[in-house]
Structures are given as C-alpha cells and as structure tokens.
Amino acid sequence: MLLMGGLAAARKGEKWGCIDTEGNTVIAFEYDKIEYGEGTPAYIPGYPYLRIFLNGLAKVKIGGKWGFIDRKGNEMTTFEYDKLYYFVYGSKSGSKSNEGLAWAIKDGKYGLLAHIPAPGTEHIYESSGPGEYFTLPADRLNTITGQASAISVIMDVANTMTTEQKACATGIDRITLFAEEAAAQAASKAVTGSKIIINEESIRDLESIAASIRTEAENALASAGITVARKINVGVKFKATEENSLTIIVEPSAINMIADYVRVETQDYAISLSAELIKTNVKDLPLVITITAIREDAGLPGTAVSSSKACYIAFNKPLQENVKISLRPISGDPDYQAITRSDGKVTGGKYNPATGMLDVRIKDSGTYAVKENKKDFVDIQDKNIEVQKAIRILASKGIINGTSATTFSPDACITRAEIAALIVRAISKLNPDEDGGFTDVSKNDWFYGAVGSAKKIGIIKGTSATTFEPLMNITKDQVVAIAARTLRSEMKYNDPEDIGKYLGMYADRSGLPGWGLTDIALAARENLVLKRADGKFLPSNTISRGDVAVIIYRMFKKIW
Structure with missing residues (x-):
C-alpha cells in the first residue's frame, strides 16, 4: 500500500505489518489486518483485527465480538456486539437524521449507540457534509x-x-x-x-x-x-x-x-x-x-x-x-x-x-x-482528515505557515498576532505598512502590517484603546467572532434573525460573551464553529493551530 504518515501497511505471507520509507519493519508482521485511519495506518497493540479510526474511535474485533477503542487502546465499550457500524455525521445524500448515532447488532437484534467521546478528543470534525x-x-x-x-x-x-x-x-x-x-x-x-x-x-x-x-x-x-x-x-x-x-x-x-x-x-x-x-x-x-x-x-x-x-x-x-x-x-x-x-x-x-x-x-x-505548490508537514499525519486538509490547502495558498520547513505544531496555541496575519492573507488585504496605532506593536514586528490591516478592515480589535497584546494566546470566542466579522465585511453575510436558534445548540449558552453573541450565531449558522462531543462551546478556552486552520479554511471557502 501507499506510504502515509511515514508508514506503509504491508503483507508478508498471510500476516500484516508496517514498514517505513527505508523498508524497515516498524510493526511486526503478526496481524490479520491493518487498515488506514484518517491518513495513517491505524494500529493498536493487542487487537489482531483493526478497523479505521473515525472521530477518535476505532471499531475492533476480539474474541469474535466487536467494540470501540480510542487511539490509546482504551476500551470505550464492552466487546459484546456481533456487528458495529461507525457513528454518522452526515451522509452522501445529505441526511442527518442519524447524526451522532451508530447501528449495532447484539444477539441478532439491531440497536443504536450514542456517540462516545474518546478521551482527549474535543472536536467532532466533518470531512464532508x-x-x-x-x-x-x-x-x-x-x-x-x-x-x-x-x-x-x-x-x-x-x-x-x-x-x-x-x-x-x-x-x-x-x-x-x-x-x-x-x-x-x-x-x-x-x-x-x-x-x-x-x-x-x-x-x-x-x-x-x-x-x-x-x-x-x-x-x-x-x-x-x-x-x-x-x-x-x-x-x-x-x-x-x-x-x-x-x-x-x-x-x-x-x-x-x-x-x-x-x-x-x-x-x-x-x-x-x-x-x-x-x-x-x-x-x-x-x-x-x-x-x-x-x-x-x-x-x-x-x-x-x-x-x-x-x-x-x-x-x-x-x-x-x-x-x-x-x-x-x-x-x-x-x-x-x-x-x-x-x-x-x-x-x-x-x-x-x-x-x-x-x-x-x-x-x-x-x-x-x-x-x-502542495505543502505538507511531518507532524500532522495523525490528525483528523479535515485538519490535515485545511492545513495543507491553506499552506499551499500561502495563507498559513509552519513553525519550521517540515513541522506545523498543530497542537500548539495560536496568538492574536498570528490570527491577524491569517485573516488578512486569506482575504488578500495585507498592507505591510498599515499602522494600527497600538503602543505594543512596533514597525520592527513581523506582524505590524497584519495587525494594522485587520484593525482597519474592522475585523479585529485591540484589548484596549491603545494595546493589542499581539503575543497573547487567542481564545475560541475571539477566533470565531473574527471569522464571522470577516464574512460580514467581505461578503455581506446576513446576521441570523433569531440568534437564539443557533446559540441554543450549546450546553454552556449562558456562558457565551455578550459582546460576541451575534458573531457566534452567524458563525454557527455558517458552520465555522467546530462541534464538541460534549455539546459545549467553551468560549474562553485557547484553541490549537490545527483547529484554527479548520475554521479559517471553512471561512476561506466562502469568500469570493
């Protein structure tokens, strides 16, 4: 099979294993099956038959029965099912009637399982809708x-x-x-x-x-x-x-x-x-x-x-x-x-x-x-397919950069200055000489023009009348609000008539910031907000570079 994530699944006799780019055996040839999951060979020790990961979970068979495990091999269900199907998040026909559910067969009878969030899996991604x-x-x-x-x-x-x-x-x-x-x-x-x-x-x-x-x-x-x-x-x-x-x-x-x-x-x-x-x-x-x-x-x-x-x-x-x-x-x-x-x-x-x-x-x-101009990074191969795609496409278009020539650091936090740069590059409105008038942003800073350009367009504000705090890690509510303002500014997107319809989908609706309610509702309607398995928004949480790439890419596709 093709190399993915630096590994290739290979078969020797009747058994499967994985080799690296030099042909060295990385995973011993002792498994009945190894398949791909989200761009990389999906393998958990101790399970001779392994199926692909989807939304942080993999269905595996052991002792003749099926169950779900997470990426670390933790058993997320008991192994008692004759057959399992993956949790659904939209189908090719567009149906969402079974969203978040998985069919299971036990003792010859069908039933439905609700999605079980894997530990450390915050978001439910959408490779397609x-x-x-x-x-x-x-x-x-x-x-x-x-x-x-x-x-x-x-x-x-x-x-x-x-x-x-x-x-x-x-x-x-x-x-x-x-x-x-x-x-x-x-x-x-x-x-x-x-x-x-x-x-x-x-x-x-x-x-x-x-x-x-x-x-x-x-x-x-x-x-x-x-x-x-x-x-x-x-x-x-x-x-x-x-x-x-x-x-x-x-x-x-x-x-x-x-x-x-x-x-x-x-x-x-x-x-x-x-x-x-x-x-x-x-x-x-x-x-x-x-x-x-x-x-x-x-x-x-x-x-x-x-x-x-x-x-x-x-x-x-x-x-x-x-x-x-x-x-x-x-x-x-x-x-x-x-x-x-x-x-x-x-x-x-x-x-x-x-x-x-x-x-x-x-x-x-x-x-x-x-x-x-295809770009790729060695440290994104184990990320969800939507995260990988967003990073690769934005990098190929010159919108987002890695932290080195070969790495992206998808789990690292992202700063307010970096967000300003991403946005103005995405909409082709970077003026390197634009002064934002902030006392903590100097002409010698790489982000000087990006911050000034973003402020001029009206899509990002300072933390006070005179300061921007460019190196501060940005929070999720701020990223979502900036993306929504960009749609409104650049493409004249209409605000939802009933913002409560979109804010009500979050379990922590009461904790959403008053200043950003309309922006968050617009972003939710336009599918810019990453869904969480627990149904929360968590506005004050920091957000990773990988997840920001997904939000910016979703926004980028809407601007013409």
Missing part, C-alpha cells in the same frame, strides 16, 4: 442567452439539490455562487478587438439587466426552498474574442455604475473590477490595464508554465483596491495549486467551481502564473 456532494454544473452557464434563461437555469440547478443540501451552509454557498455566475452571463456581451472601453455608455444596457436580476435570482432560490445567507453580487461581463493581449480602459463615467463589478474574460484568463475599485481609482484619470497572455515558460521559480496558464498584467497607476484575476489551473488538483508572481511570491489562488478557474486578488503589476 451534504453540500460537498452538490457539484455545480458549470457547463449550464454556457446555455444562458439572457435574463429569462438565467433564471430558468438557476431554478433547474436549485431543484437538483436535496432538501439537506438546500438547508446546509455549503449547499447554499454553492448555489449562490452559481446564481451570481448565471447573472453575469445574462448581463454580458461579446467584444472584438484588443481594446475594451468601460464607461457609462458601454455598460448601461448590461446594468439594466444586472439591476433586476438580483431580486429575480433571490426569488427563484426562495421558491426552490433556499434562503440565501448573503448578498447576491451581480456584475456585467465583457467576453473578449482577442486572447493574446488586451488593453482595458476604465473611464471616469463608469464610477456611477450600479452593478457590483465588471469583468473582462477570455477563454484562459479574466479580470474583475469591483464598483468600489472603480470609484476609488477612476476619478479624474482613466485606469488603464494591459494584460498579455504568456503561452510558454514564464521563467517562474520552480516550474515551467504550460500554455495559457500565465499572464503579464500592468496598471497605469497605483491601485487603492484589489482587482481579481482568474487563470486556468494546470493539470492536477487545483486545491494545491497557487498563483505565483515572477519573484516567487505566492499570492493565493482559490478554485472557483462555477467557472473552473483559480481566482486571486492583486494590486501590483507583474507576471502571474499557476504552479503546483
């Missing part, structure tokens, strides 16, 4: 010819979702993203030539479509039983037939645009300009953007760039706001690819399932290209 199985049919976007067909396609796609997918945060996020792309397709037109002028005249007709389609899209989703969680952003789109080089001129008359953004796209790349960017950068003088496709090796460190996976972009003046560029991924898994500048800096690159492109927000002129 009902929304993860809802795949956006990007090809349907190409069938849209106008406003009516856009609404029809949105309705058709929404009606393919299960009831559980329509109710879960991920499912709602995905259909909302699809509705936005459908709206942009309806408010689009083809343009020829290498020069595109964006002004009041060129976007007027498209904006009239964009202005009305937002409400229609919301109504269409509502009729399908879907309540959107945030504002549906609608834009106008220019589909360029010239792909090698484009000059985009944004004239001052465009500052009155009512759409949320304007996008220029070709088959292989796109650039999106928000209404806010146009208002702040195009007042008296036009903004001129030149984009040139690079179809051979761009000379970027570490990789050769295949056809149409890179572009050179230049702005005629400094930008006050980010623009979003989109490039086609290279072969492989786009979750582990990044858009990189010619100086080797990783700028990000999140895969958009509705367009099939990698998106990143930038301010600087330069060459940008897609490259493979």
Whole structure:
C-alpha cells in the first residue's frame, strides 16, 4: 500500500505489518489486518483485527465480538456486539437524521449507540457534509442567452439539490455562487478587438439587466426552498474574442455604475473590477490595464508554465483596491495549486467551481502564473482528515505557515498576532505598512502590517484603546467572532434573525460573551464553529493551530 504518515501497511505471507520509507519493519508482521485511519495506518497493540479510526474511535474485533477503542487502546465499550457500524455525521445524500448515532447488532437484534467521546478528543470534525456532494454544473452557464434563461437555469440547478443540501451552509454557498455566475452571463456581451472601453455608455444596457436580476435570482432560490445567507453580487461581463493581449480602459463615467463589478474574460484568463475599485481609482484619470497572455515558460521559480496558464498584467497607476484575476489551473488538483508572481511570491489562488478557474486578488503589476505548490508537514499525519486538509490547502495558498520547513505544531496555541496575519492573507488585504496605532506593536514586528490591516478592515480589535497584546494566546470566542466579522465585511453575510436558534445548540449558552453573541450565531449558522462531543462551546478556552486552520479554511471557502 501507499506510504502515509511515514508508514506503509504491508503483507508478508498471510500476516500484516508496517514498514517505513527505508523498508524497515516498524510493526511486526503478526496481524490479520491493518487498515488506514484518517491518513495513517491505524494500529493498536493487542487487537489482531483493526478497523479505521473515525472521530477518535476505532471499531475492533476480539474474541469474535466487536467494540470501540480510542487511539490509546482504551476500551470505550464492552466487546459484546456481533456487528458495529461507525457513528454518522452526515451522509452522501445529505441526511442527518442519524447524526451522532451508530447501528449495532447484539444477539441478532439491531440497536443504536450514542456517540462516545474518546478521551482527549474535543472536536467532532466533518470531512464532508451534504453540500460537498452538490457539484455545480458549470457547463449550464454556457446555455444562458439572457435574463429569462438565467433564471430558468438557476431554478433547474436549485431543484437538483436535496432538501439537506438546500438547508446546509455549503449547499447554499454553492448555489449562490452559481446564481451570481448565471447573472453575469445574462448581463454580458461579446467584444472584438484588443481594446475594451468601460464607461457609462458601454455598460448601461448590461446594468439594466444586472439591476433586476438580483431580486429575480433571490426569488427563484426562495421558491426552490433556499434562503440565501448573503448578498447576491451581480456584475456585467465583457467576453473578449482577442486572447493574446488586451488593453482595458476604465473611464471616469463608469464610477456611477450600479452593478457590483465588471469583468473582462477570455477563454484562459479574466479580470474583475469591483464598483468600489472603480470609484476609488477612476476619478479624474482613466485606469488603464494591459494584460498579455504568456503561452510558454514564464521563467517562474520552480516550474515551467504550460500554455495559457500565465499572464503579464500592468496598471497605469497605483491601485487603492484589489482587482481579481482568474487563470486556468494546470493539470492536477487545483486545491494545491497557487498563483505565483515572477519573484516567487505566492499570492493565493482559490478554485472557483462555477467557472473552473483559480481566482486571486492583486494590486501590483507583474507576471502571474499557476504552479503546483502542495505543502505538507511531518507532524500532522495523525490528525483528523479535515485538519490535515485545511492545513495543507491553506499552506499551499500561502495563507498559513509552519513553525519550521517540515513541522506545523498543530497542537500548539495560536496568538492574536498570528490570527491577524491569517485573516488578512486569506482575504488578500495585507498592507505591510498599515499602522494600527497600538503602543505594543512596533514597525520592527513581523506582524505590524497584519495587525494594522485587520484593525482597519474592522475585523479585529485591540484589548484596549491603545494595546493589542499581539503575543497573547487567542481564545475560541475571539477566533470565531473574527471569522464571522470577516464574512460580514467581505461578503455581506446576513446576521441570523433569531440568534437564539443557533446559540441554543450549546450546553454552556449562558456562558457565551455578550459582546460576541451575534458573531457566534452567524458563525454557527455558517458552520465555522467546530462541534464538541460534549455539546459545549467553551468560549474562553485557547484553541490549537490545527483547529484554527479548520475554521479559517471553512471561512476561506466562502469568500469570493
């Protein structure tokens, strides 16, 4: 079998054991079966037949009977069951009717066991949920010819979702993203030539479509039983037939645009300009953007760039706001690819399932290209699969760093300064020169700009009017509140109308901080909060680097 976590399960004769990368025997060949659990061979001494770990527990067979053990080999149930099934936390169909329960057979009769939290296992992770199985049919976007067909396609796609997918945060996020792309397709037109002028005249007709389609899209989703969680952003789109080089001129008359953004796209790349960017950068003088496709090796460190996976972009003046560029991924898994500048800096690159492109927000002129950038750490192999995935993807995108080149220290606490840096990197709003005005943060500190940027955006506050306490370990309630504020600030997520509905799910509801109730409710609704086996929130607890990675990754997937 493949090496995982530095070990590979191997069979010698009729018995199984484990070997390391050098072929040395690490676990003796004396077991009837060794299977994988959460990325590593799952093995407990004394049990000749072992099944995978799930949520901190493994079902094992001994003396002809089944029971559950934890990672240290502690017996969590008696060994009296003829057959056991794993505890369920959502199914492929999206059903949660059996969440937290496991079927068992004893003396020929079926029964249900409630989840038994393993010692030291605080959180119940989710490697997938009902929304993860809802795949956006990007090809349907190409069938849209106008406003009516856009609404029809949105309705058709929404009606393919299960009831559980329509109710879960991920499912709602995905259909909302699809509705936005459908709206942009309806408010689009083809343009020829290498020069595109964006002004009041060129976007007027498209904006009239964009202005009305937002409400229609919301109504269409509502009729399908879907309540959107945030504002549906609608834009106008220019589909360029010239792909090698484009000059985009944004004239001052465009500052009155009512759409949320304007996008220029070709088959292989796109650039999106928000209404806010146009208002702040195009007042008296036009903004001129030149984009040139690079179809051979761009000379970027570490990789050769295949056809149409890179572009050179230049702005005629400094930008006050980010623009979003989109490039086609290279072969492989786009979750582990990044858009990189010619100086080797990783700028990000999140895969958009509705367009099939990698998106990143930038301010600087330069060459940008897609490259493979998968990161891994030797000390995360025994962590839950969701923790591993979050760490690897965020590291691959340049958002989170290890504590060394090979280690991540997933169980270590995380500081307020580190959280500030993670957030502003995740939303591409790090200004290294931004001063937060705190007396305990100096220009020589690596986190100086991160703290200032996070404060300016309004997603993190000081511990007083003048202090930030950057090296203080951050608590769970603070992390969750910061993530919720980021969704509200960047994507206009709506606060829950009934916060009690979401706060009431916690056994320690009365201990939640008054200042953070709305933030915690929003985070709970959007599935940012890690569930605990005991049903508590524990707001004042510190939180590990691994668990923070999961929260930030869940947030990251919601920001476009």
